[in-house]
Amino acid sequence: MTCSPLPEIVPGLWRARWETAMEEQLSFDSPSTVPQLQRLWRSCNFCMAVFFGLAAYVQVAYSIPAVLSMCVCLNPQITDNIVWRRLSDLHSAACILWAGFLAWYLIIYTERNIIHEEEGRELSGLLIATVWMMLCRGSSKHAVGGVRLALATSISLFPFISWLYIYVNKEMRNAWPSHCKTVI
Template identity: 60%
Template sequence: MVVYIIPAVLTLLVGLNPLVTGNFIWKTVSAIHMFFCIVWAISLAYYLLLHTQRNILHEEEGRELFGLLIITAWMSLCHSSSKNPVGGRIQLATAILIALFPFISWVYIYTNKEMRSSWPTHCKTVI
């Protein structure tokens, strides 16, 4: 849970004051958090490489891996915005893609009949 609270607070601070990304404490906390997310993502990827028997998205560790990658990409985007607080087209496009990725993934998985057929029973009755 802490892995999600820290970037949420850091992002909230950026929303309240975009220039906070130039603050030493903000940059240090975000850099340390990104480091731990990358290390954790590498360990999850290694675990999945050795133990995955089904689709990676069917595994709890696979979904956690994608969450860590989203967090790392988002924090990296915020971290790099201190150089250009106004942002550019590439940063805006990246932010939009990161924000829409979970929704697009869900739509793909939900509409893919082959993936749905291998869902556990409790997942088939959710929607």
């Protein structure tokens, strides 16, 4: 017997209809929503591949998540591949270690808002890469929808909105070191 929030006094026919409706709503398996959700998931992966690709222009370490995200964009089932999983795990472990070091450095030596510090921006990028790889890792085994898709959409839009904010904010651009003033 499936667990349902309906009380036991509800007649069997209505209970069956309720449970069927709830299962369709929670699993996102209705025929009309699955292609749309898959398209949105692939679009999020494409956005992240572009973001990581642009970041790889500055720092080569972001080329790994760029390639992995593009692979998921082209074939979402690739996350079951052992090579994809190991590469993702290895890169995430390195990102976590480096993010820990940067967090320690920022706690001790920061003078301004962490976004104004080069290390703070690097820490943000490492956290985005780690969270994105963890989000992609289980995407082939679990239905993409609900919380995972909302989180993916938010994360994939965050870097572009942040870049727009930094580009528009003249005060932040004036505080940049000279080597950063020629960025996009």
